[in-house]
């Protein structure tokens with residue numbers, strides 16, 4: 240099975256891991272980022288994430304795969320372990336599905352079997368293990384289709400939420 244491509248927006252693009260994360264955070268953010276209106280480099284959260292990686296997992300290498308998924312680090316044990324490092328579990332659902340998508344991508348696009356995922360929260364010494372079963376595979380496929388629909392439609396109306404004040408797009412949405 241191949242991943243759903245954007246049909247009318249940009250025919251060579253695939254859904255990225257970041258877009259799957261944004262789908263659970265804010266549909267406006269997802270649309271803006273997919274349309275290359277990208278201000279996330281200025282965000283403190285991104286810088287904090289990079290520092291976390293450097294401080295807690297200095298020896299681990301990041302993997303950018305096909306410019307589609309950006310895995311914090313990979314370990315080969317009995318299974319292939321895919322790790323994502325996060326600061327807090329506040330956006331756990333977004334973290335969870337982003338990582339499930341990485342696992343799905345490796346399985347479907349790279350024919351890698353027995354992938355398990357871990358979300359690492361080094362600041363609170365928490366680790367969440369994820370496995371990709373058939374229900375999750377179907378869910379990921381349905382999310383991919385919904386993301387493609389959002390991206391190919393008009394920009395979704397911003398919905399104010401607790402995260403807006405820390406979002407890189409705050410001024411664009413609300414000022």
Ligand code: SF4
Nearest residue numbers: 265268397403406412
């Ligand atoms: S400011 Fe709020 S509504 Fe706008 S993109 Fe960010 S999270 Fe979404």
